[in-house]
Amino acid sequence: MKSLTVSSTLPAQGSYRYGKESMRDNDLRTAWVEGAKGPGTGETITFEPRDAYVTEIALLNGFVSNEALY
Structure with missing residues (x-):
């Protein structure tokens, strides 16, 4: 990413x-939070x-590493 x-x-x-x-570290235990x-x-x-040329963008809504916060 530039x-x-x-x-x-x-x-x-x-x-x-x-x-x-955290959005580009490929680690689901981390998250960007506004x-x-x-x-x-x-x-x-x-x-x-x-x-x-971009082939894919994936966004996960919520803090998926913590079920209580997700």
Whole structure:
């Protein structure tokens, strides 16, 4: 990925980090979490791929590593 930006990030809580880098680490135990007040309406993810041809984009809704939070 050439670039990746997000509109906000939830601050770290203990050993959990929620930065945008979690979206591309291929680890389902990590997650990007928006940090805006409220339900996150209007938050954005913007990315620019390295190659002009993208074959797949996968998004998992929720913090899938923790069933209680998912």
